Amino acid sequence: MTIKTKFILFGLFAFFLASCKTENIQELDQKQWNLVWSDEFTANQTNGIDTTKWTHDIGRGNNGWGNQELEYYTDKKENISLDGKGNLTITARKENFAGASFTSSRIKTQGKFSPKYGKIEARIKCPYGPGVWPAFWMLGTNVDQVGWPTCGEIDIMELKGQEPNVMYGSMHGPGYSAGNSITQRYALINNRFDTNFHTFSIEWNQDKVDYFVDNYLYQRTERSQAKGNWVFDQEFYLILNVAIGGTYVGYVNIDTPFPQTMYIDYVRVYQ
Amino acid sequence: MKKYIMVQRLLISCLAIFSLFWSCKRDVDSLGSPKLSHDPEVFIDGFSSGLNYAAFSNSVVTAFTVDKTNTYNNSTASMKIDVPDLNDPRGAYAGGTYFTSVGRDLSSYNVLSFWAKASKAAEIDVVGFGNDLGLNKYITILNAVKVNTNWQKYYIPIPDASLLKDERGMFFYSEGPENDRGYTLWFDEVKFENLGTLGHLTSGIMESKDVTVSAEIGEKISLSGFQSIINLPNGLNQVVSTSAGFYKFKSSDENVATVDDNGLITVKNQGAALITAISNGSTSKGSLLVKSISALPQPSAPAPIPDKQSSNVLSLFSNKYTNVPVDTWNTHWQFSTAEESFIKIQNDDVIKYKNLNFVGIELVSQTLNVSTMTHFHIDIWTPDNTDLPKSFKILLVDFGPNNAYGGNDDSSHELSFTKPKLATGQWISFDIPLSNFSGLTRKNNLAQLVLSGDLPNVYIDNVYFYKADTQVPDAPTAAPSAPTYPAADVISIYSDSYTNVANSNLNPNWGQSTRVSELNFNNNRVLKFAGLNYQGIQIGSNQNVSNLGFLHLDFWSSNASNLNVYIISPGPVEKPVSLTVPTTGWSSIDIPLSSFAPVDLSKVMQFKFEGNGDIYIDNIYFRR
Numbered sequence: 001m002t003i004k005t006k007f008i009l010f011g012l013f014a015f016f017l018a019s020c021k022t023e024n025i026q027e028l029d030q031k032q033w034n035l036v037w038s039d040e041f042t043a044n045q046t047n048g049i050d051t052t053k054w055t056h057d058i059g060r061g062n063n064g065w066g067n068q069e070l071e072y073y074t075d076k077k078e079n080i081s082l083d084g085k086g087n088l089t090i091t092a093r094k095e096n097f098a099g100a101s102f103t104s105s106r107i108k109t110q111g112k113f114s115p116k117y118g119k120i121e122a123r124i125k126c127p128y129g130p131g132v133w134p135a136f137w138m139l140g141t142n143v144d145q146v147g148w149p150t151c152g153e154i155d156i157m158e159l160k161g162q163e164p165n166v167m168y169g170s171m172h173g174p175g176y177s178a179g180n181s182i183t184q185r186y187a188l189i190n191n192r193f194d195t196n197f198h199t200f201s202i203e204w205n206q207d208k209v210d211y212f213v214d215n216y217l218y219q220r221t222e223r224s225q226a227k228g229n230w231v232f233d234q235e236f237y238l239i240l241n242v243a244i245g246g247t248y249v250g251y252v253n254i255d256t257p258f259p260q261t262m263y264i265d266y267v268r269v270y271q
Numbered sequence: 272m273k274k275y276i277m278v279q280r281l282l283i284s285c286l287a288i289f290s291l292f293w294s295c296k297r298d299v300d301s302l303g304s305p306k307l308s309h310d311p312e313v314f315i316d317g318f319s320s321g322l323n324y325a326a327f328s329n330s331v332v333t334a335f336t337v338d339k340t341n342t343y344n345n346s347t348a349s350m351k352i353d354v355p356d357l358n359d360p361r362g363a364y365a366g367g368t369y370f371t372s373v374g375r376d377l378s379s380y381n382v383l384s385f386w387a388k389a390s391k392a393a394e395i396d397v398v399g400f401g402n403d404l405g406l407n408k409y410i411t412i413l414n415a416v417k418v419n420t421n422w423q424k425y426y427i428p429i430p431d432a433s434l435l436k437d438e439r440g441m442f443f444y445s446e447g448p449e450n451d452r453g454y455t456l457w458f459d460e461v462k463f464e465n466l467g468t469l470g471h472l473t474s475g476i477m478e479s480k481d482v483t484v485s486a487e488i489g490e491k492i493s494l495s496g497f498q499s500i501i502n503l504p505n506g507l508n509q510v511v512s513t514s515a516g517f518y519k520f521k522s523s524d525e526n527v528a529t530v531d532d533n534g535l536i537t538v539k540n541q542g543a544a545l546i547t548a549i550s551n552g553s554t555s556k557g558s559l560l561v562k563s564i565s566a567l568p569q570p571s572a573p574a575p576i577p578d579k580q581s582s583n584v585l586s587l588f589s590n591k592y593t594n595v596p597v598d599t600w601n602t603h604w605q606f607s608t609a610e611e612s613f614i615k616i617q618n619d620d621v622i623k624y625k626n627l628n629f630v631g632i633e634l635v636s637q638t639l640n641v642s643t644m645t646h647f648h649i650d651i652w653t654p655d656n657t658d659l660p661k662s663f664k665i666l667l668v669d670f671g672p673n674n675a676y677g678g679n680d681d682s683s684h685e686l687s688f689t690k691p692k693l694a695t696g697q698w699i700s701f702d703i704p705l706s707n708f709s710g711l712t713r714k715n716n717l718a719q720l721v722l723s724g725d726l727p728n729v730y731i732d733n734v735y736f737y738k739a740d741t742q743v744p745d746a747p748t749a750a751p752s753a754p755t756y757p758a759a760d761v762i763s764i765y766s767d768s769y770t771n772v773a774n775s776n777l778n779p780n781w782g783q784s785t786r787v788s789e790l791n792f793n794n795n796r797v798l799k800f801a802g803l804n805y806q807g808i809q810i811g812s813n814q815n816v817s818n819l820g821f822l823h824l825d826f827w828s829s830n831a832s833n834l835n836v837y838i839i840s841p842g843p844v845e846k847p848v849s850l851t852v853p854t855t856g857w858s859s860i861d862i863p864l865s866s867f868a869p870v871d872l873s874k875v876m877q878f879k880f881e882g883n884g885d886i887y888i889d890n891i892y893f894r895r
Binding site for chain 1: 471504
């Protein structure tokens with residue numbers, strides 16, 4: 001690999017968790033990160049996604065993947081493909097399919113790659129429109145044994161398409177899930193997450209999870225903040241998807257523009 | 272109010288203003304001043320530097336005032352617009368433009384934003400920028416702007432800011448009454464901005480649709496449906512109407528059709544050319560495929576000349592009648608592709624529609640009372656295929672007592688016609704009872720006629736309403752049927768079917784006031800007794816009819832209430848027999864001669880008719 005394996009960041013000295021300030025200068029600790037896994041999505045278009053790294057979720061899940069979502073996830077190239085310009089595209093379409101009103105796609109690294117701790121980052125241009133819900137997130141690998149939320153969930157990026165300048169980073173666990181999750185919104189004052197690419201990342205260790213947008217630290221969740229067990233000392237797998245509707249994002253407007261595409265330039269994991 | 276009316280009004284208004292403010296036109300020689308202002312402010316707490324206001328013509332000129340009470344975010348002042356009630360003598364609507372005498376450089380902004388609220392929930396017809404009282408080259412319009420009693424922010428994207436380096440049209444608005452009633456509008460914080468919270472700017476022509484038209488060689492067609500689409504901070508798209516100035520147009524085959532900078536297409540030769548556009552560096556959605564054709568076939572003869580009495584007709588279009596005023600024969604409603612032209616066929620005026628999907632015809636400014644009419648008439652001619660299921664549809668719309676569109680009192684009905692009523696290459700006359708338009712429950716304010724269907728090329732003529740002649744005709748239009756008895760069995764007094772007794776006098780002077788004449792239907796004569804009191808006939812010689820059985824008469828009267836016929840023998844001996852009048856058409860009777868007793872049937876010398884009204888008589892003969 002010719003990609004740089006060393007990234008240097010500067011740790012914070014002064015950081016206000018509840019601050020809405022938009023200072024662009026943060027002084028962060030110096031760290032050394034080694035790239036351990038990545039998908040740059042530069043592979044030959046015709047081959048589709050790299051099945052050594054990703055696997056598909058297909059269908060509507062249980063109760064719309066637990067959130068009354070409206071989409072049916074497929075592995076069709078109309079819903080997920082490489083764009084030939086170095087991006088993975090996940091496209092939500094308004095079309096009747098297998099009883100659902102929308103199709104989209106959701107892929108995960110379950111069973112292929114599941115890091116414990118590290119820096120997990122993706123560079124993404126989001127889709128938009130009321131009811132459109134793109135996400136870059138992680139679930140604990142023991143989800144099939146202990147269930148959700150005991151397995152733990154870390155949302156590195158979630159966005160509600162009716163507020164395309166706002167994203168959320170969240171953490172769900174036993175006693176602090178769904179509406180009671182530990183979450184922070186991050187808004188762009190005069191910009192949007194769907195008009196150009198932004199990087200979304202976390203830095204995760206045994207003590208805390210730090211959340212970043214474009215290398216700006218906007219949230220730190222420490223072990224002591226968990227209102228129940230801290231369930232983040234195990235392996236988590238990565239998920240990328242675009243959901244439509246459901247309890248989190250709310251209704252799709254009749255005028256919501258479709259199709260809607262999430263562009264993912266890369267996903268990188270450092271330790 | 273409906274958009275098409277408003278846009279039309281706006282354009283007219285702008286034209287009127289253009290001439291009024293001709294003196295405001297920039298002196299071309301003074302162009303090229305090195306630095307134009309980048310001032311983004313239009314109205315914050317007052318007029319920004321160099322800003323002027325001009326009311327549109329026919330609007331209430333005092334509609335706009337500066338308000339220091341109702342302002343957005345407690346600022347010092349806002350713009351207040353008083354929209355008038357319907358029929359306000361001061362003007363029909365509120366509208367005007369805010370412009371600068373010297374242009375501004377707006378190329379570093381991407382949107383005109385403003386806050387607005389109203390005294391009630393309403394839809395502002397038009398708000399925009401780029402109305403510079405001149406060519407309006409970069410006019411951009413937000414239509415049907417929903418406002419309510421809360422302040423809300425609105426965005427009008429600039430389709431391509433790089434072109435607005437010298438713009439004078441900062442802001443304009445036009446709004447009429449809502450459901451006939453006026454209200455108050457406020458605008459505040461009107462300014463140009465560069466907002467990153469707007470995204471995904473795209474453009475379209477032909478309403479972003481792929482449209483196909485047939486056009487004759489030599490014809491000119493205008494591109495339309497220029498629009499710019501932006502995604503708002505709430506994730507929803509907003510469409511604004513804009514102008515050709517923001518586009519570069521291209522024809523796929525300049526040999527077939529060319530297109531100029533204003534989007535005007537000229538059809539040159541046989542073939543097909545796809546017209547597309549680029550705006551702001553990207554291909555616009557939508558296109559116009561021009562399929563050129565040689566001149567359309569047209570009727571070789573005019574439509575049949577109407578035969579209705581002009582006093583029973585309300586005509587919209589006919590050379591035979593005086594026509595009522597029609598606002599337009601093509602409203603150019605949104606999505607209508609119809610184009611009209613007025614042609615002559617052997618000196619008869621005919622309207623030709625091409626690319627007809629539907630066309631609106633309006634009499635809005637002077638609606639028509641057709642409540643006393645019974646029928647609608649139109650003649651059409653089409654060169655197109657009329658095989659099933661091709662249809663031609665006629666829709667009539669009445670605006671109801673409020674004499675205006677909407678207001679829950681409009682009524683309408685559409686009728687659809689197919690083969691065999693439809694036919695190709697011949698005039699087809701429709702005489703449709705208005706009762707067939709059953710949904711047209713009111714007929715006092717007929718305002719719209721809409722033609723539609725599957726015939727893209729239709730010539731029309733003789734469009735009128737009429738009252739069918741339900742009065743009884745006052746004269747027969749033909750002679751009665753000819754008798755069939757053999758001549759040997761007949762002694763005929765008056766009939767063209769037999770040899771009559773010679774030398775009879777059909778109008779002996781017995782002192783009567785009856786006026787006698789004869790009508791001639793194809794050499795079959797009929798006797799007319801006008802204003803009958805009594806009338807005799809002197810038979811040329813006494814007739815012996817005692818071996819015959821009947822007197823035959825054919826008679827016709829629409830207005831007699833009494834009619835007796837006598838036969839007379841010397842003495843005189845006479846006897847009347849009553850005949851039933853008035854008649855429905857010709858009545859034919861064979862009276863047994865015994866009814867005339869005691870007349871001497873061997874010496875019948877005269878007839879007498881007695882009664883009133885106008886009587887027509889034929890086939891007077893005795894038969895076996």
